[in-house]
Amino acid sequence: MSESDQSPQGDDSSQEWPTHCDHCGTELQSAVVDVVPDADSEHLQTGSPGTVIRQDFCPNPDCPGRVSA
Ligand SMILES: [Zn+2]
Numbered sequence: 200m201s202e203s204d205q206s207p208q209g210d211d212s213s214q215e216w217p218t219h220c221d222h223c224g225t226e227l228q229s230a231v232v233d234v235v236p237d238a239d240s241e242h243l244q245t246g247s248p249g250t251v252i253r254q255d256f257c258p259n260p261d262c263p264g265r266v267s268a
Pocket of ligand 1: 217220223257258259265
């Protein structure tokens with residue numbers, strides 16, 4: 200048995216997550232934008248802060264797709 204002989208097949212297209220900016224090609228960075236506390240009290244007992252919402256953003260200040268607020 201060789202555990203290092205893992206060759207995933209047909210599972211790489213099930214979930215596609217962009218890792219680079221679609222506009223300028225810069226590698227995206229992930230930042231926590233918000234944390235939503237779980238309403239279920241059972242989650243509080245486990246010490247879970249809630250659902251962490253993370254959002255990918257392009258760190259390139261000159262990105263053409265950058266949303267200026
Ligand atoms: Zn960009």
